[in-house]
Amino acid sequence: MRKIAAYFLVLFVGIGSLFAQKRDITEKDLWNFVWIGDPQVSPDGSRVAFVRVTVNEKKEGYNTSIWSVPTAGGEEPHQLTKGDHDSTPCWSPDGKYLLFLRATEKDGKPEPPQLSILPMAGGDSFSFTDLPKGAGNPAWSPDGKSIAFTSDTNADDLAKQEKKKRTEEELKKAVTEMSPSSEPSKKPTEKNGAARDEGEKA
Template sequence: MAESDGSQQKRLTEDQTNFSDWAPDGDRIAFDFINDTGVHIATINPDGQDRTALTSAAGVQESPKWSPDGESIAYDGFPFPVDEANFAISIWVMDADGSDPRQLTHDALDVEPVFSPDGTRIAFGRITGDSTDGQIEAIYVINTDGTGLREVVAPRAGLEHPDWSPDGRSISFNIAPESPAAADSGSILAVRPDGSGLRVVQEATTALKFFKAVWSPDGRRLLSGCFEESDGIDRICSISRGGRVNVIVGGIQRVNFPSWGSAG
């Protein structure tokens, strides 16, 4: 973790972890981690203390996201052993202590859920296939009780990593930098939750390609992975509402999977 300008970096875990998300009150961080039974979800204090595993079933439980009230965590997952003939990745919601897991989607490849600011809906990506321009993915929204499933963005090559703006007016996503032939590769886009108003929020530049963008709690900035073309390393960038881009975490090591603290 680090301050919002990239200073005061501190390592919280020693094992391999990926996606992380801060609780709304800033007291806990949810993250997924890898062990010999799969990928699981835990929470930890911002000082690195009191690590608590929330899932342990053989398989994958990943990409945790807190609900706005801090009472629930959404995630995607699938069990081991894998049924190759009927393989599916589902969206789940559990209580913040890991109890009462509920499956919301079935029979598809659904990934990276994120709550709406009012906590009533979840946006997520649905992988629908592959193409020469990259993996094909759509964005769907579903009510937190599993009803009301609908498509918001039609499947397109390279689409990935949805996030919901704090004012509830936009769902953002990026087009993968590693899909250079796909339209808007390396750019951040946004759309209204009803599927209208699709637009480019931050266009890729000759120097930087953007991915995994997440909104600050006040909605004034985006925190994004940014691939620097000159040296081929992933950085973390801060993007202001006016489009000013600052590389805030760099160095010689690859960095990834950014998330904001509760204060932004």
């Protein structure tokens, strides 16, 4: 009887300590949360690309990057893109490229997202649009030779962007022309040096 009482006492203490360890979730716990979303299966069904969402270092926004994991399991997920605001993965029909959206930052604020692409055989990703109001909803054509997307950019936006680029180029050129140019000092040639040595000996 004493053994049974001792057993229940130990069990009660164990359960009590277990409940004592629990606590309510606070807003600070959200900083450590990791979310995943927008899973996209590759055309051959071997891999899944998805968006991984975390709270940024300043704890004032979110970072998104694209990761991949095999559908068969057996491997840890690995990161495909290194940007802070990468999203919307989209496989090419042959699975050789991964199209996605990337928003860079300027003065601490995200710029409009642009179309970017990652070769799955190796190499760095790169952005290939520069639209004032960004791009969205990318989709490959069935043959993989073209890409459709949406954008709020209009002709006036493009004209303003082109004018701004020309102004910046002209300003850069003017600053370059105004800066003093220093000619490299001429070093004596070996022949001149030899002649000077002979003169000194004389």
